[in-house]
Amino acid sequence: MRVLATYSIKGGVGKTATAVNLGFLAAREGTRTLVWDLDPQGAASFYFRVKARVKGGGKSLVRGDMDLDSRIKATDFPGLDLLPADFSYRHLDLELDQTSKPVKQIARVLKPLAREYDLLIIDCAPSISLVSESVFRAADVLLVPIIPTPLSLRTLLQLLKSLQSVKAKQLGVYPFFCMVDRRKALHRRTADLASAIPVPILRSQIPYSSLVEQMGAHRAPVHAYAGKSVAARAYDALWREIRTWMEEGRGFYTGGTGR
């Protein structure tokens, strides 16, 4: 099972939309896919029309006495399941802190799922915390959406810096530009911005699109209601590129570039 995590220190950068749309695309190809909504706000769960409630909450999740499989909900899309969020996940940090090996906890609870799914996409809450550190341990690749602004870039640099202290297995960091608005001068200069980033960036960009914003109204991945739109095709291209990078071990990996 490959584990992707969509992650950003900063909120509102299109992280959840990415997790949901890429999950949809992977499942459509026949990959048995699970999206894990680890963000207490439960946006991914909302997009899939699944109630953001998990019996036992964060406490039993972390203690490891939860049968994760029984909490999984099928989405409306074949081959795509969801592990919903729970509001109690906002205390997940505290719960993790009380375990003996907090940073290994997520990887541990995921183990039984490895047989059932080929791909897991974790939608993380925006913050740097024990939770995100534990996700870094469990994930193979972090997908980091960045809005083409200096502030967003700065948070990416912060992230890269903080990853230096993660002694995890090799973790890929795949940044990509998201919510790119051609009407804004700053956004048109993504190439300049990219040159300031010390790691390779995915070439595909997700444009700013009201169709993506409408995911909340449709409560569905963008492909379900606007499959031919520019936004949908941008996600197609992004997913293809990510797959290639993963297969070929391209991009930046902690502990050295490539693998």
Place this chain on the structure above:
Amino acid sequence: MSLFVLEPEISADVVLRGLGEAFVVEPRDQARRRFTYLDTFDWRLQAAGLSLAVSPSGRGVRLLLLSDDGRSQEARAPQTPRFASDLPPGPFRESLESLSSIRRFLPRAHADWREELFALLNEDEKTVVRLLVRRGDASLPGKRQRAPVPVQLHLESLKGYEAEFRKAASLVRKAFGLRPQDRGDLGMILGALGRTPGDYSSTFQIDLDPELRSDEAARSIHRCLLAAMLANQDGMIQDLDPEFLHDFRVAVRRTRSALAQVTGVFPDPVLRHFGEEFRWLGERTGPTRDMDVYLLKIPGYQKALPEGVRDQLDPLVRFLSKKKRKEHGRLLRSMGSKRYARLLDDWGAFLRSPAGPDPGLPNAGRPIRLVASERIWKVYRKVLKRGRRTDRKTSPETLHQLRIDCKKLRYLMTFFQSLYPPEALKPLIKELKNLQDTLGDFNDLYVQRAALLGFAGEMLATGAAPPATLMAMGQLMGQLETRQSVEGDAFRERFQRFAGEKNRRRFRSLFAGAEEGVSAVGPVTAPTELHTAGGHEERTPAGPDASLPSGATPAPTEPERPEATPGAPEGEEGP
């Protein structure tokens, strides 16, 4: 997933309206699909309550595995799998692999479906149950004729929404009195086509009337065995999977055993002629089977070697595959021969001919229950006698002979199992099987070593064996030798158990007494009859069968099936 079949007077619309009281029912999709249903020749999936359907999808195929209890699994593959091992790794493949094993998937039926998909939604407009309405017709592979299949309703349970599924299923059940189908998808389709699944099984099964004249009973047994040969003939010619040839050979061997062991029922010329002809057939099919057996052993060999060395066996695989193709070609020529065609014709004609009022043979007119018990009892005591003479120093040849005696006994018990209470017979068959397995393993290890040495020689002569391959084969031979001494010890233990007082009592109470003069007189440990060498009925038609085939590559012991089928051990019972 739960499958309902609509009665002709209930339309799908009515059911949909009924479900509409608890759910929002939304039409989602319409499609035409052609499904091909797969199963093994011996219906292993059907027996396990599974239906495997393949339909074209994109550049590959979509596979759907439905279990009769309502669960479903889906997978994709680049093409229709021939074997479970062709599937991409994962739970889907694992569900099938343990069942079908080395048997090939064959198309069993085609169905052309018009599918309408509906979503049952909850208050969040989330799909909580899927409903598939299917109409269509079906056909058998290679047949033009089509038959309509009753309209099907499939309710599909979605993970995490089991309660909603139960509600929908009970609505359908209660409101319309529909019952979930337990025949499964394929079972239903075959039903519509007037075909019964499960028409072939490698297990020998015949119900004999205990009072039936023995010559009639023997004919029935032989007819069964002939039918098994004919059933496997095509698959064996096409080499679809190794089991066709294997089952064919088992039927030939059982035929020979029945000819020789069910004594005094057929005239001597018949025994001699068909005994010789079936021996010939066994011989002609042996070399291909031997290659199959070694090819099937390769994964085990690879596992037994250190990881870095495993690839070194590739030349051996190529060598065996090539040899097998050659041998299979020879086999095909034999199967195409006049001799083979005549054998089947004559044998079939003989088995269909009436037995006649008084054939003047000692056992022909006697009830089969007597003859069966006499024969089993006699062969049983022969096994005990020979087994008692074995010790640590007993040669592999002698153990091989004992193994053949065991096999004769096993075949007899299998032929006549319907004459005895199953609860009494089954434990004895099991004990015997255990003993046979151990003997088989022992013999097999011995034979494998000799075979590997033979292969190495042949490969070397043709330059097909790099030194590293020969060394890997040598390593295997060493391991086989170590295991052989362990198996030898296991045999002695098993035999003690088999020959123990409890089993002797069981055998005696079931089989002794039919024969005059033996009836429970004296302990079994003291054989009451002199074992005269060369007693005609004690021999297979081929004559003495004590030693391993000389000269040729020794025949391997074939793996026993998990079920209670008499195994399919080595090639020929005679040299």
